[in-house]
Amino acid sequence: MPIRIQEKDFDISAEIAALRKGDPRVGAVVTFLGAVRDMNDGSQVKGMTLEHYPGMTEKALQEILDQAQARWDIYQTLVIHRVGPLLPEDQIVLVVATSAHRGEAFAACEFIMDYLKTAAPFWKKEDTPAGARWVDARVTDDAAMARWSKKSI
Template sequence: MNEVRIQTQDFDLSREMAQLRAGNAKVGAIVNFVGTVRDLNEGASVAEMELEHYPGMTEQSIQAIIDQAKQRWPIYGALVIHRVGPLEPMDQIVLVAVTSPHRGEAFSACEFIIDYLKTEAPFWKKEQTPEGARWVDARTSDDDALKKWS
């Protein structure tokens, strides 16, 4: 099973993990990453973050990342849920989950997907700080993380 969902509502990690592995007795590992909203970014307090995306293109971009991961590692399934709209500190933003026969492949595939998602998927972030609203630029550390996959 491969699934990409862009949504405003929160997700239930336990339910999503159970559905991802449901009925596949070959699954030996499930690895997931959950990203959350921090209350501090680049030295400024963050009261809210708003995420925007390019409908249709965003899902295709993320599916292409999953397809690349499936070419590199023997994974059975992958799930990416990314929230959009206004989010507050401690809210869940993104879930990346992968099933595979073994943990090594699952960890690598999950890390690969989130590294590429952070830089390649068309999302835009705007933070509300005490100084006003600001758009969040891409981080060089995210670009650096991609280099290990080349």
């Protein structure tokens, strides 16, 4: 399954090996791994909780992956996104794209991640010394997504 929303952690090496297995066409594997930081917007982050809307989230992610498949000559994609409570250094998201050549895989991986940050229905609440706060999308995330707008989702 190219999309998994889950609370449990994942093994990046095992996920990549499973994605590549039995496909000798693959000459490039590009990954992005997102992790919880201990600081955000100048405040300490003790932890965070990620929420999503089941069904809606998977549909939105599938649309993003379909768009990446339509734009680039890639073979496989994988998105694993964790939800629930997380601590600094915990893995949040894994995006993987495979192709014959690195350029296609890099572009697809970056596109998928840009859309995940702005268009996927996830909600992030950080636990800070001043209390809990919901995190909005960053202007820089919107700008990163805007560069793909010629064929946006």
